[in-house]
Structures are given as structure tokens and as C-alpha cells.
Amino acid sequence: MNQPVLDVRGVSRRFPGVLALDDVSLTVAPGEVHALVGENGAGKSTLIKILTGVYRPDAGEVHYRGEPVAFGRPLDAQAAGISTIYQEVNLVPLMSVARNLFLGREPRTRLGLIDVARMNREAAEQLARYGIEVDVRLPLRSLGLGAQQMVALARAVAVDARVVIMDEPTSSLEPREVDTLFRVVRELSGRGIAIVYVSHRLDELYQLCDRVTVLRDGRRVHTGELAQLDRLSLISLMLGRDAAEVRRDGLTGFSAHDAGDVEPILRVRDLSRAHQLHGISFDVRPGEVTGLGGLLGSGRSETAKAVVGALGADGEVTMAGRRLTRRSPAAAIRAGMAMLPEDRKAEGIVPGLSVRENIVLAAMPTLSRFGVVSRARQDRIVDTFMKRLRIKAASPEQKVSELSGGNQQKVLLARWLCLHPRLLLLDEPTRGIDVGAKAEVQALIDELAADGLAVVLISSDLEELVEGADRIVVLRAGAVVGELAGDDVTEDNIMTALAQEPAHD
Amino acid sequence: MTEATVKTYAPPDRVRLACLLQDYGVYAAVALLVLFNVAFTDNFLQAATLRTQLVQVAPVVIAALGMAMVIGSEGVDLSVGSVMALSAAVLPLYIGYGFWPAAVLALVVGGLVGVVNGTLVSVVGLQPIVATLALLVGGRGLALVFADGQLKGIKDTTLLELGTGELLGVPYTVLIAGCLAVVIGFVVQRTTYGRQLVAVGGNRAASHLAGLPVKRVLIGTYVLCGVLAALAGVLATARLGASDPSAIGNLMELSAITAVVVGGTPLTGGSIRVLGTVAGALLMQLVRATLINHDLPDSAAQMIQAAIILVAVYIARERRTR
Numbered sequence: 001m002n003q004p005v006l007d008v009r010g011v012s013r014r015f016p017g018v019l020a021l022d023d024v025s026l027t028v029a030p031g032e033v034h035a036l037v038g039e040n041g042a043g044k045s046t047l048i049k050i051l052t053g054v055y056r057p058d059a060g061e062v063h064y065r066g067e068p069v070a071f072g073r074p075l076d077a078q079a080a081g082i083s084t085i086y087q088e089v090n091l092v093p094l095m096s097v098a099r100n101l102f103l104g105r106e107p108r109t110r111l112g113l114i115d116v117a118r119m120n121r122e123a124a125e126q127l128a129r130y131g132i133e134v135d136v137r138l139p140l141r142s143l144g145l146g147a148q149q150m151v152a153l154a155r156a157v158a159v160d161a162r163v164v165i166m167d168e169p170t171s172s173l174e175p176r177e178v179d180t181l182f183r184v185v186r187e188l189s190g191r192g193i194a195i196v197y198v199s200h201r202l203d204e205l206y207q208l209c210d211r212v213t214v215l216r217d218g219r220r221v222h223t224g225e226l227a228q229l230d231r232l233s234l235i236s237l238m239l240g241r242d243a244a245e246v247r248r249d250g251l252t253g254f255s256a257h258d259a260g261d262v263e264p265i266l267r268v269r270d271l272s273r274a275h276q277l278h279g280i281s282f283d284v285r286p287g288e289v290t291g292l293g294g295l296l297g298s299g300r301s302e303t304a305k306a307v308v309g310a311l312g313a314d315g316e317v318t319m320a321g322r323r324l325t326r327r328s329p330a331a332a333i334r335a336g337m338a339m340l341p342e343d344r345k346a347e348g349i350v351p352g353l354s355v356r357e358n359i360v361l362a363a364m365p366t367l368s369r370f371g372v373v374s375r376a377r378q379d380r381i382v383d384t385f386m387k388r389l390r391i392k393a394a395s396p397e398q399k400v401s402e403l404s405g406g407n408q409q410k411v412l413l414a415r416w417l418c419l420h421p422r423l424l425l426l427d428e429p430t431r432g433i434d435v436g437a438k439a440e441v442q443a444l445i446d447e448l449a450a451d452g453l454a455v456v457l458i459s460s461d462l463e464e465l466v467e468g469a470d471r472i473v474v475l476r477a478g479a480v481v482g483e484l485a486g487d488d489v490t491e492d493n494i495m496t497a498l499a500q501e502p503a504h505d
Numbered sequence: 506m507t508e509a510t511v512k513t514y515a516p517p518d519r520v521r522l523a524c525l526l527q528d529y530g531v532y533a534a535v536a537l538l539v540l541f542n543v544a545f546t547d548n549f550l551q552a553a554t555l556r557t558q559l560v561q562v563a564p565v566v567i568a569a570l571g572m573a574m575v576i577g578s579e580g581v582d583l584s585v586g587s588v589m590a591l592s593a594a595v596l597p598l599y600i601g602y603g604f605w606p607a608a609v610l611a612l613v614v615g616g617l618v619g620v621v622n623g624t625l626v627s628v629v630g631l632q633p634i635v636a637t638l639a640l641l642v643g644g645r646g647l648a649l650v651f652a653d654g655q656l657k658g659i660k661d662t663t664l665l666e667l668g669t670g671e672l673l674g675v676p677y678t679v680l681i682a683g684c685l686a687v688v689i690g691f692v693v694q695r696t697t698y699g700r701q702l703v704a705v706g707g708n709r710a711a712s713h714l715a716g717l718p719v720k721r722v723l724i725g726t727y728v729l730c731g732v733l734a735a736l737a738g739v740l741a742t743a744r745l746g747a748s749d750p751s752a753i754g755n756l757m758e759l760s761a762i763t764a765v766v767v768g769g770t771p772l773t774g775g776s777i778r779v780l781g782t783v784a785g786a787l788l789m790q791l792v793r794a795t796l797i798n799h800d801l802p803d804s805a806a807q808m809i810q811a812a813i814i815l816v817a818v819y820i821a822r823e824r825r826t827r
Binding site: 308310328329333334348350351352353357361362365368372 | 695696697698700701703704707708710711712713714715716717718775776
């Protein structure tokens with residue numbers, strides 16, 4: 001291999017409480033397309049931010065074109081020739097395509113004014129080379145997302161980039177746009193530009209990338225030729241599970257439930273949403289924990305949100321025999337569903353309110369008379385659930401933002417349980433909470449299912465999923481690719497289902 | 506990224522001081538000013554002086570109460586001054602049918618403006634500052650059209666009585682403002698709507714997922730703010746004894762926002778301080794009165810008001826930086 005254009009040597013970066021990157025190295029040669037993969041929290045975004053000058057490493061060095069570099073800010077990295085394409089295009093939507101392409105380096109006339117004619121002409125020529133035929137005088141936002149991405153790419157290359165970092169570039173693109181993007185990527189690679197390609201879509205990685213670096217929990221766990229690594233091995237590297245010897249005895253407090261042939265309480269049929277969900281169907285039975293498995297970006301959270309009407313989607317959702325027509329979170333709650341969202345901070349707690357008010361938030365109308373809240377009734381419920389879930393707070397009046405993550409999560413569980421739902425959807429219920437609270441939450445899930453509640457469990461933690469779920473619906477790229485039940489629920493089988501070659505493309 | 510767990514902790518003294526200042530600073534400031542005036546201003550404690558102060562501040566308090574609720578919903582309503590003008594313009598048009606029909610109609614107009622604001626914010630999804638800016642500009646224009654651009658004298662005795670009369674020595678306007686503060690305080694603290702409003706302001710996504718009627722709550726809040734502003738317009742007209750849509754409620758939106766912010770309600774939403782808002786309005790009124798009583802020009806009063814606002818905002822900011 002020739003001299004690497006980018007050489008990251010033993011970089012570490014610590015954040016309060018977390019070692020986000022631990023002695024990570026990465027080399028990328030000119031013309032190479034290098035895949036960077038890992039699950040949430042693996043350290044991909046931290047690494048990208050170090051490469052682009054957003055963060056500085058605490059230890060280690062970044063060598064670029066043979067010289068050690070330390071970019072103070074993103075602009076320096078860009079000027080040096082490291083460009084980044086993010087999943088959301090960060091250009092100026094209201095300016096014309098040509099202006100975006102030439103932003104900051106517009107051709108000038110002799111009077112020092114912008115030479116608009118020349119700028120438009122050159123912009124059209126450049127874009128045509130990538131197969132984009134658009135009127136470059138139109139504002140950028142009038143283009144499709146794919147075309148916008150291509151403009152961003154053309155801009156990155158035009159500013160003389162040697163390295164282009166692409167972070168999930170295809171997540172909002174149509175298949176046709178993806179094809180164009182790939183063509184451009186290959187052309188760039190042919191011209192000797194190095195590409196660091198971040199994506200969760202394995203198919204794309206295998207189509208496009210030469211080598212791969214896998215990160216997990218802030219450490220590099222593998223670097224090598226992608227072609228020599230089969231899908232199953234790649235997934236087991238990402239998830240940290242040895243495909244050959246899956247542990248049988250778990251560490252979690254789950255036990256199996258036998259729902260047998262009970263009539264399903266939730267029937268989901270053909271749930272679809274552009275780019276995200278493609279005809280998802282599954283059933284959930286009372287007294288059973290149904291797991292939704294899949295890698296990041298497989299559509300697990302989107303499925304849960306679509307079921308409760310928080311995300312618009314086509315398809316049928318039937319709850320307890322009644323088909324839900326006008327879908328909204330409020331209607332879902334009335335039908336007996338409750339969903340614990342994945343992002344506790346953004347979608348869960350109301351930080352300024354007390355523990356008590358956070359617990360009764362959804363149940364408030366039923367706890368009041370003539371629109372006036374009844375403190376006595378609230379206090380009874382809050383007291384019951386704080387004891388039952390062992391929520392540790394100074395008092396019910398303590399602000400919820402002052403609690404630990406695990407206790408905040410229990411507050412949210414209490415918010416849903418006090419509605420007495422018949423179906424509970426839990427999206428990553430144990431993420432970011434301490435070990436003790438985690439075991440308590442897992443035991444609670446078990447207990448609830450034993451009491452006859454239908455539970456849908458989403459978890460990136462394979463062990464938790466396998467131990468917790470009685471049945472697992474495996475999702476990949478927004479579609480159901482398998483369903484496991486009984487003794488088939490093993491980490492091995494999930495990974496095998498995830499690794500299957502797509503049947504058709 | 507792994508989320509850092511938030512542990513219960515004892516806040517450093519600086520932050521605790523900022524909390525105390527934000528929670529109680531406005532009351533302390535009002536108390537200090539009152540003491541200062543008792544000591545150094547002639548005739549301050551006389552009934553006539555106090556009454557003038559309270560009568561002047563009453564419309565600001567009423568408009569600020571509505572503003573506090575809107576700000577608590579993570580919004581802002583720039584149209585309150587124009588709504589006052591609209592309500593003042595509508596009054597003389599229908600006063601022929603008697604005081605009550607005219608007054609109710611004025612309040613309905615305020616409510617309609619609220620429906621438009623609330624719909625623009627919650628259904629269309631405009632930013633509150635932009636949505637209500639439209640009616641800040643358009644509302645006053647419309648008021649001038651209604652009034653033919655003229656000042657109109659009021660002859661209706663009920664309306665005039667409302668502006669000048671009193672009960673047990675307390676002017677009606679002050680009484681109304683006081684009662685409304687109590688009512689709004691109750692609504693915010695104890696009703697389902699009030700608590701849902703605070704939750705929506707604190708975290709809209711979470712409130713939506715928890716099945717709260719987010720749109721209804723938001724529209725209701727802007728309607729309430731509009732009705733309160735219209736009432737302030739009726740009272741201001743009654744006191745003046747004339748409908749003057751070109752002057753009534755000028756810059757009222759800024760006075761109301763000032764009262765709310767100085768009263769310790771954060772502009773980031775999720776918390777509403779009703780008593781603080783009343784105290785905030787009183788504080789600004791007292792500052793002005795004090796300076797004028799001591800022969801400082803109005804321009805000096807404005808600069809001191811600006812300084813108070815900066816201090817209030819700084820304290821709120823200090824509290825957030827954890």
C-alpha cells in the first residue's frame with residue numbers, strides 16, 4: 001500500500017464519565033474507500049469530530065499527508081483538504097445551487113464583483129460531470145435531497161479535498177439517488193481521493209468499500225479487507241458477540257413466558273413509511289415479551305413510533321380487535337397502548353417539573369375533577385408507584401432533572417404504568433442507566449408480562465433482547481427479515497438473520 | 506453517545522445564589538424601592554399617590570398575565586399592544602347597544618386574534634415571534650381602519666364609571682387586575698389545562714407522546730392572552746375616557762415581556778411565575794415613578810429599566826449554566 005493520506009495514531013478522547021475513544025488508530029490510503037462501522041456509542045462520531053477539528057484528542061496524533069496536524073476548528077480541516085458530508089446537507093438552502101457550490105470562492109470580475117455568468121456556467125459543468133442536470137440558478141432547497149447531497153459532494157471535491165468523510169450519506173436518499181452517489185464515490189476514489197464511509201447499511205458497505213474499521217465501546221476491534229470478512233463476522237464484531245460460542249446462561253433477571261395460542265392483542269400489518277419502513281407486519285400477544293431486533297437504523301424505533309401514531313405511516317394497526325383509524329399518541333393511549341421513547345431527555349422527561357408531575361403527566365385528565373387537578377388522588381398514585389418502582393428521590397416534589405438516569409427512566413415507566421395500559425412498547429429501556437437500575441427495570445418487565453401485559457421490547461443489547469424476549473421479530477433496513485420464537489431465540493440466530501444477503505435488490 | 510447520568514448534587518453557592526435571586530429577587534427589589542420611597546419621597550404613602558401608581562400599572566399587569574402564560578408555553582405574543590388598540594377601536598362602534606355587548610365584543614375580538622396567533626404557531630408551525638409580529642403590525646392598522654383613524658370620546662356612563670369608580674376605596678381597574686392575578690395563578694397551578702401548558706412549554710415532544718392535546722393547549726393560551734389584552738384595552742379606554750387606537754397599548758408588548766422576565770419567568774418556557782409577573786410590573790412602575798418624583802428625566806428612567814432587564818436576564822442565564 002502506498003503512503004497513507006490520513007493516519008490516526010492511538011487517539012484517545014475522554015468526556016466526563018466516558019472514555020469515548022480509547023487508543024484508536026486508522027489509516028486511509030489515497031483512493032481507498034474505508035468503511036467505519038460500529039453501534040451507537042462506539043465512538044464513530046467522536047472520531048469524525050476529531051478528524052474535522054471539532055474536538056482535539058487527549059492523546060495520540062493525527063497525521064495528514066505525512067505531517068502531524070492539529071486542526072483548531074472545522075474550517076482549518078476543510079482548508080487543509082478534509083471535507084465532511086453529513087446526512088443532513090449543511091449548505092444554505094435559500095441560495096442558488098451555483099452560489100452554494102462556490103460559496104466563499106466565487107469567481108470575480110475585474111471590478112471585484114461576483115462574476116455570476118461564469119459562476120453559473122462552471123457550476124453547471126461541474127454538476128453535469130456527476131450526472132446532475134439542474135438549473136443552477138434555482139435555490140438549493142428546490143432540489144431533491146439526493147441532488148442536494150451531490151452538490152455538497154461536488155463542493156467538497158471542488159475545494160481540493162484529499163479526504164472526504166461521509167456520515168450516513170444515504171439515509172434519506174431514494175434508491176436511484178443512491179446509485180448516482182455510488183457512481184460519484186467510485187469516480188472520486190479513481191481520482192485518488194480517500195473516502196471514509198460511515199453507514200449502517202451493510203449492503204452498501206460491501207458494494208462500495210475496500211477496507212473496514214470496526215469500533216466498539218470506543219476501541220478499535222478490527223481493521224482489514226472488507227471482502228475477507230463475511231457479514232456474520234462483521235455483525236458479531238460490531239455487537240461484541242462471538243458468533244461461535246454464544247453464552248447460554250444470562251446475567252439478566254428474565255424468565256420465559258408461555259403465551260401459547262393466546263389471541264394477539266396487537267396486530268400490525270404492512271406498516272410503511274418512505275425510506276424507513278417497508279411493509280412491517282407482526283403480532284403481539286398478552287403475557288409475552290416481543291422483541292424487536294436489528295442493527296441501528298433498521299427501523300426499530302420508527303416501528304414503535306408508527307404503531308403509537310407518533311410517526312406518520314401507512315398500514316393497519318389493530319389493537320384488541322379494533323382497528324385504529326386516526327392515529328395519534330392520544331388515540332393510542334386511549335386504546336390502551338403506552339410507549340417509552342428511546343430519547344429520555346428529548347422526548348421523555350419534562351425537566352422543569354417535579355417527579356410527581358412527570359409521573360401523572362399522561363394520566364392528569366383522569367385525576368382531576370372539572371379540570372381542576374386533585375392533589376390527593378395524584379399523591380396516592382405517585383406514592384404507590386414510587387414505592388413499587390423504588391424511585392429514589394428526595395421527595396415527590398424534587399425536580400426530575402435532578403435525578404439519576406435510572407430514576408428518571410423509572411419515573412417515565414411510572415408515567416405509563418399508572419395509565420394501566422394493555423400494551424407497553426419499551427424503546428431501549430435500559431440504555432444509559434446504571435447496573436442496579438438496569439436489573440430492576442428488567443425484572444419489572446418480566447413481572448409485567450407475567451401479569452398479562454403485552455410488552456414490545458427494543459434493545460441494542462443482544463443479551464438483554466435474547467434474555468428478555470419470548471419472541472423476536474428481526475428487522476433489517478425497515479423490513480421484517482425473520483421471526484424467532486422459543487428455543488430459536490438465540491444471539492446466533494439473530495445475527496444470522498441480520499447477516500442474510502438481501503433476497504432481491 | 507453514552508448519556509452521562511445526572512446525579513443529585515449540591516449546587517455551588519454561585520448557582521444557588523442565582524436561584525434565590527431569580528426566585529425572590531423581584532420581591533426584594535420591590536420592597537427596597539417601597540422602603541426607599543417611604544423614607545425619601547414626600548407624600549408617597551398618601552392614598553392618592555398609591556392609587557395613581559396602581560391604576561397606571563393595572564393594564565400592564567393584565568396584559569403581562571397573558572404574556573406570562575404564552576412565554577411559559579415557550580412562545581411570545583408581540584400582538585398584545587395591537588389587540589388593546591383593536592379592542593379600544595371596537596368599543597365605541599357598538600357602545601350604542603350598551604356597555605356589556607360592546608365590552609364582550611371587544612373581548613371576542615381579542616380572542617379571535619388569539620385563535621389566529623395560536624393556529625399559526627401550533628398548526629402551521631410558525632415561530633411565535635414571526636406569527637405574532639404579523640398581528641402586531643396588522644392589528645393596529647385594522648384598529649385605525651375601524652376607528653377611522655380618529656380619537657373618539659366616550660359618553661357611556663358604565664364605561665366611564667369602570668375607569669374612575671372604586672369599591673371600598675380600591676379603583677375597579679386595580680380590583681380587576683388583582684382578581685385576575687389570583688384567577689390566573691389558580692389556573693396555572695391547579696387546573697389540568699395549566700399544568701399541561703407548563704408541560705408543553707417544558708418539553709413539547711414529550712407532551713405530544715404523552716397524549717396531551719398540544720395544539721388545543723397552545724391555541725387556548727394565545728386566546729387567553731388575547732382576551733386579557735383586549736380587557737386591558739377596555740380598561741385603558743375607560744380610564745382615558747376616550748378611544749384612541751393610535752396611542753393605546755403602544756409598546757405594551759415590551760412592557761408585558763419586561764414584567765414577565767423581571768418577574769423570573771424564563772424565556773425558555775416550562776415555568777410560569779404569576780406573582781412574580783405582578784411584582785415585575787410593579788417594580789418597573791415604581792422605578793419610573795421614583796425617578797420622576799426625584800426629578801430625573803424620563804430618559805434616565807428608561808436607561809435604568811434597561812439595566813434591570815439586563816440583570817434579570819443575566820440571573821436567569823447564570824442559573825441555567827450548570
